[in-house]
Amino acid sequence: MAKTLTPSTANQAGLSRSALYRATQDGRYERIARGIYLPTGAGPADWDWIEASTRRPDATICLTSALAHYDLTHTIPAALDIAIPRGSRTPAGSPSIAWHQFDRATFDVGRDEIAIPGTDLTIGIYSPERSIADGYRLRGDTGYEIARDALKEWLRRGGKPARLIEIASQLPRARGPILRALNALT
Structure with missing residues (x-):
């Protein structure tokens, strides 16, 4: 398993910054982003996930990126959608990460941690239900079709509407649109 290093954590690998x-x-290490390094020859890994997790330990894959992870959308996100608590400093980084600030009171609703394959890191990801609810409540930003299509696919796979409504009830502006969509689809 590859150990990700930054100049400030290089001493853990017995290296000084220089x-x-x-x-x-x-050529023993590869720079994958500004200030983030992996050993050369490390197994395949998603560099955007590594960068987000390294820059913010509370980074959470959200919106279209989470829906794509669960194969609930055919849309390929232009950038990795990452949620951080509102009021947090948005990290400087590559344009391949879109940072979103979510309310601290609801930040952990539907949040899980997953391992980043090929590394010693983990990253947060919202559940399919939370991702669908966020798609509906932020449909003006993400697009109306993405949430609708994700909901259809989730229901086709046996998703439980009661669980979706439970999650949506904890988020602002999500419950009403989801109830209307479920009534229209069932």
Whole structure:
């Protein structure tokens, strides 16, 4: 399992900052983002997930990116959608990550942790139910079709509407649109 390093954590691998930079120049480490390094030859991993998790331990895959992870949409997100608690500092980073600030009071609703394959890191991800609810409540930003199509696919796979309504009831502006959509679809 590959150990992700930053200049401030290089000492955990027995390297000084300058030794990490030399190891990168020598080809022993690969720079995957500004200030984030993986050993050369590390197994395949999603570099955007690694960057988000390294920059913010509470980073959580959300919206279209979470729906794509669960194969509930055919839409390929232009950037990795990552939620962080509202009021947090949005990290500087690559344009391949879209940072979204979600209310602290509801941030952990439907949130799970998953391992990032090929690394020693984990990243948060919202459940399918939370992702659908967020799609409906933020449909002006994400698009109306994405949430509707994800809901149809989720129901086709045997999703439980009661669980979806339970999650939606904990989020602002989600319960009403989801109830109307479920009435229209069933």
